[in-house]
Amino acid sequence: MTGDGIILQFGTSRFLQAHADLFLHEAAEAGQAVLPVTIVQTSGSAERVGRLAAFSDPAGYPIIIRGLENGQKVERRLAVKSVKHGLSTATHWLEIVDLFAHQSRFIISNTGDAGYEVSNDDSGSLDGREPAASFPGKLAQLLHARFQAGGEPMTVLPCELINRNGPVLKARVTKIAEQRVGEPAFLAWLDGHVIFANTLVDRIVSEPLEPAGAVAEPYALWAIERAPGLVLPCRHPSIQLVDDIEPFERLKLHILNLGHTVLAEIWLIESRRKDEFVREIVSDPAVRERLLDIYDSEVLGGFAAQGMGEQAKAYVATTLERFDNPFLDHRIADIAGNHALKVARRLGAFLEWSKTPSPTLQAIVDKYPHA
Structure with a gap:
């Protein structure tokens, strides 16, 4: 991946720190041109403020890989530097809207098992002045802002453990867009210019490190289903582009x-x-x-x-x-x-x-x- 822009990641989980963010770091270390990651906290949890600050440390955050490989014990320690900044939807919403509309090229998410649930508090327009309660609601607002700003194509890479996560997330966002604005041009752009990839992630991340970082097993997989126009944010041995995720x-x-x-x-x-x-x-x-x-x-x-x-x-x-x-x-x-x-x-x-x-x-x- 080359060119200007950023990767916006929704979710501060230790899983993504030791999975997608680590892959991006290792790809950059191998000489690939990898876009920097800005992590967005969606929960508003006060206890994760320290984690957000740690993401801005140029020294990176620690990841420890421990386990068995080919029957042998291994332990590797890395400082992951792919993440450059941390923001919160509770306190940096307008900055997030601007970044999403003008600079983001990829969206990565891991918002938990209930992350796709649409809240009753998500009623109203998509004007984006205040963040919606649910992740699909926020994503609909941000995509509408991007459409209004010129509508550059983008790829959404959901990592939630939900069967057919990409199509499910697209359906939720599209339904919100239909209910809130009903703009044929926006709906057509959403369908034709935003790729919601279908993915499967697999790695056991056993414990967090404070304020940021994690301990994980050696095994890792990020399977991503091929789709027209799909471009990956990097190449990595643990990332597999496949014809069928099933x-x-x-x-x-x-x-x-x-x-x-x-x-x-x-x-x-x-x-x-x-x-x-x-x-x-x-x-x-x-x-x-x-x-x-x-x-x-x-x-x-x-x-x-x-x-x-x-x-x-x-x-x-x-x-x-x-x-x-x-x-x-x-x-x-x-x-x-x-x-x-x-x-x-x-x-x-x-x-x-x-x-x-x-x-x-x-x-x-x-x-x-x-x-």
């Missing part, structure tokens, strides 16, 4: 997430230690054998039936290495939250998709008929 979603949901939920089921029925970590439960030979048996005799067969056998086999090996990460304090108790719903979405959905015999997984699903 295979990546299936691997993550039905191997990594499914494995987590199977471990949570074992943890619950055996009333194991309340503060047990993933790495500890998989080090129990009896538990590991049960998990491996499910992967080998049920999960891999299901993926093979869908033409993804080799991909799944490789991803299982990567997943087990991630589970074994000696530095990752990932509590089974946290994974066990909303357990019945996760059983339905991870195990039940796998059974519906694979259509192969999976008696152990079916028995778990049958325990939660009303999920």
Whole structure:
């Protein structure tokens, strides 16, 4: 990526600090012309004021990569310098509007699981004098301001863990625009000049560093679905431009997430230690054998039936290495939250998709008929 401009990032999460922002930093270090990042805090949380100030430090913020790679322990420390500035929608709104309208080339977002919910407080016009309550409402205001300023094309790269995040976000923003202004020219520009990419992100970021920074595992993926006119903000080994995001979603949901939920089921029925970590439960030979048996005799067969056998086999090996990460304090108790719903979405959905015999997984699903 060359030329003037900036990348505007909505969300100060430690995940993006150790994911997209780190990729941009490493691409710049490798000699690519990478646009600087301005991070926008959307929550108005007073406790994150220090984090915003830290983003303006030219020395960067620390990222520590710890875990296993090819069975070997690794630890790398970096100072990420891709982020140049931090702003808040609560106190810098008009500056954000100006930056969005005139200087931004890419939008990156990670606003949490509820980030796409549209608030009842988002009523009114899109004049942008005051920020809307929801992220889709704010984005609609900012896009309208950009349209009024001349309407340069741009790409939105959402990183929320929402199925088909780009199309879902586009639909929410378009609905707001239709309700608030109904300008045919703006709606046509929104549809034709703004790319809402469909993406999948995957990296476990285990803990924050204060005031900014994080500790993360070595594994990382940012899969981005091809679309007409789509240009990436940088090139990086962890960024994959793909024809279809679904295979990546299936691997993550039905191997990594499914494995987590199977471990949570074992943890619950055996009333194991309340503060047990993933790495500890998989080090129990009896538990590991049960998990491996499910992967080998049920999960891999299901993926093979869908033409993804080799991909799944490789991803299982990567997943087990991630589970074994000696530095990752990932509590089974946290994974066990909303357990019945996760059983339905991870195990039940796998059974519906694979259509192969999976008696152990079916028995778990049958325990939660009303999920």
